[in-house]
Amino acid sequence: LDILINNAGVLSPPFDVTEDNFESHVGINYLGHFYLTQLLTDLLVNSKARVITVSSESHKRSDITSDHLTGDIPKLFHPPADRSFPLDYDRYNLSNRARIYFIRELVKRHPQLSGVSVHPGLVHTDLLRSATGLPKFVRACFDPILPGPDVGAETSIFCATAELGEANGGNFKDCRLAKLPCGLIDPVVQTKLWDVTMELCNKLEKK
Numbered sequence: 001l002d003i004l005i006n007n008a009g010v011l012s013p014p015f016d017v018t019e020d021n022f023e024s025h026v027g028i029n030y031l032g033h034f035y036l037t038q039l040l041t042d043l044l045v046n047s048k049a050r051v052i053t054v055s056s057e058s059h060k061r062s063d064i065t066s067d068h069l070t071g072d073i074p075k076l077f078h079p080p081a082d083r084s085f086p087l088d089y090d091r092y093n094l095s096n097r098a099r100i101y102f103i104r105e106l107v108k109r110h111p112q113l114s115g116v117s118v119h120p121g122l123v124h125t126d127l128l129r130s131a132t133g134l135p136k137f138v139r140a141c142f143d144p145i146l147p148g149p150d151v152g153a154e155t156s157i158f159c160a161t162a163e164l165g166e167a168n169g170g171n172f173k174d175c176r177l178a179k180l181p182c183g184l185i186d187p188v189v190q191t192k193l194w195d196v197t198m199e200l201c202n203k204l205e206k207k
Contacts, residue, residue, distance in 0.1 A: 001043040003160045006033035006053040006099075012088040014131040016079045020204060023079045025088065029095035030143060032078070034102055035201050044113055051115035052156050055099040055171065060181070062093035064101070064189055074196050100171055101190040102197075107169040109194070116159050123152035158167075 009029045018027035033053055037044070044051065068076040076094065103117045123146055158175040167177045 001040060002047055002049050003035075004040060004044060004049060004051045005156055005160060006037065006051070007156070008032060009054065009095075012090045021065075021079075022077045023091055025091040025095045026077055026098065029092070030098040030102065031197065031200065033099060034197050035101075035204065037106065038198075038201055039053065041110070045110055048112050048114075050160055051103065051113055052159050053099045053103045053115070053117045054120055055117040055130070056092075056096040057119045057173070057178075058089075058093045059096035059100055060093075060184065062090055062097055063098050064094060064193060066189060066192065068094070069189070069192050069196050076193075077200070084100050098193060101185075101193050104169045104185070105131060105194040114164050114168050116169065117169065117171045118155045118159055118162065119171065119178065120152035120155060121174070122146055123149055125149055125152065 010024060013024050013028075013031050015024055017024055018031075020027070022031060037051060043049070064076065068074060076098070080091070103115045106117050107113055155172050155175050159172050164170075171180060190206045
């Protein structure tokens with residue numbers, strides 16, 4: 001296994017939680033990627049593989065703190081008490097920040113691997129297919145003028161084959177390394193997020 005591209009994602013799906021009772025955005029967009037990669041780690045390490053995780057620039061609009069990572073089931077993974085699009089969008093943003101932390105910590109813990117997170121840009125996909133109200137209206141207005149998924153895939157494909165060098169673990173946009181704002185990444189939270197996610201994965205395997 002030479003290349004793994006984690007691309008699955010949801011925004012405002014018609015369900016609150018995953019089958020394992022995790023908040024839907026974080027459970028699918030982040031935990032699903034993390035768990036799949038963990039299941040494949042031996043294969044990936046043995047082949048010195050490249051791992052690409054699709055994220056979004058929306059991660060800049062939310063922040064994972066130590067408080068999100070407390071509790072037997074950390075708060076980050078809890079479904080909200082109620083549903084609204086602003087809340088959904090915040091959870092979506094959190095899941096994207098988690099994906100960036102994930103790839104950074106992955107290449108740190110497994111130096112045999114290379115990998116990056118990528119922002120595909122605004123493209124016409126079915127990501128908002130379940131949206132209602134204002135998001136549905138916005139989608140109807142902009143979808144006809146947005147580029148298709150083939151354009152959105154360009155940065156993932158570029159990063160899957162390019163020489164990364166010191167950009168390993170970085171975040172890419174438009175086939176170029178995108179500099180993250182100073183202070184955006186918290187190394188302590190990054191490590192803690194990995195540890196609590198591994199604990200959740202271990203619990204899932206014992207079910």
